[in-house]
Amino acid sequence: MTPTVEYLEERFDTFNEMCFEGALPRIPIKLSDGKSFIGRLTYRPVRDWRGRVVRKEDFVLRIxxxxxxxxxxxxxxxxxxxxxxxxxLQNLPDSSTHGKVFRAKMKEINERHGRHLSISHRSTPEELDRDKRISEHWLCVSLLADGRTALTVCAKPCAGTIQRAFRHARSIRSMSWYRSFDPWFNRFPRCRTPKLFPVDPVELQSHLNGAEKLK
Ligand SMILES: [Zn+2]
Structure with a gap:
């Protein structure tokens, strides 16, 4: 989807109530054509005579x-x-950009609201496509009971354990295994435990064409 300002403002209000107890005053939300980030918050620090930041102003949130x-x-x-x-806004000191305070809040939101926020800014699709490293991938493609297709890029020594776990999983209707060197698979985490990443089956298929199907 391509968001509009109106959509983002509505979501902002909703998440403000849901995750921040309505503590966040509205700020300008702007759309950006930037390709180096997906979201970015900017503001101006206001300092006292000793140079310490006493508060922050002129917040702008860009998507x-x-x-x-x-x-x-x-x-x-x-x-x-x-x-x-x-x-x-609270001028909270944190240990780094995504430090302890950030992570604690993120964890709380993920757990309470079933979200999948990540610590770092997500890589943009262009950054992901730029990753051309060639390595061997052991892939499990699962057809889920709900009709979705899921991918698991397995750490090779764990492939057997993952296969056994999936065989008993009710949410999986069928699975097939592949070996591929396509750098497209670099973007997925290499799993040591059974995890399923729903993917677009058409996009996946285009990257499985050169793959070796395993028995
Ligand atoms: Zn961030």
Whole structure:
């Protein structure tokens, strides 16, 4: 989806109530054509005579419209930036950009609201496509009971354990295994435990064409 300002403002209000107890005053939300980020919060620090930051002003939250991302990723990006805003607004000291305070709030939101916020800014699709490292991937493609297709890129020594776990999983209707050197698979985490990543089957198929199907 490509978000509009109206959409983002509505989501901002909703997440403000849901995750921040309505503590965040509205700030300008702008669309950006930036390709180096998906979301970004900017502000101006106000310092006292000793140079210490006493508060932050002129907040602007930007969301890039350059990428066609699933709605949940747009929402997660917005919430991620809202955590930065929440910390900056209270002038909370944190150990780093995504330090202890940030992580604690992110964990709370993920657990309470079933979100998938990540610590770092997500890589943009262009950054992911730029990753051309060649390595061997052991892939499990699962057809899920709900009709979705899921991918698991396995750490090779764990492939057997993952296969046994999937065989007993009710949520999996069928699975097939592949070996591939396509750098497209670099973007997925290499799993040591059974995890399923729903993917677009058409996009996946285009990267399985050169793969070796395993028995
Ligand atoms: Zn961030």
């Amino acid at each position: 890039s419209t350059r990428f066609d991302l699933p709605e949940t990723e747009v929402e997660d990006t917005l919430i991620h930036e809202m955590i930065h805003y929440w910390i900056a």
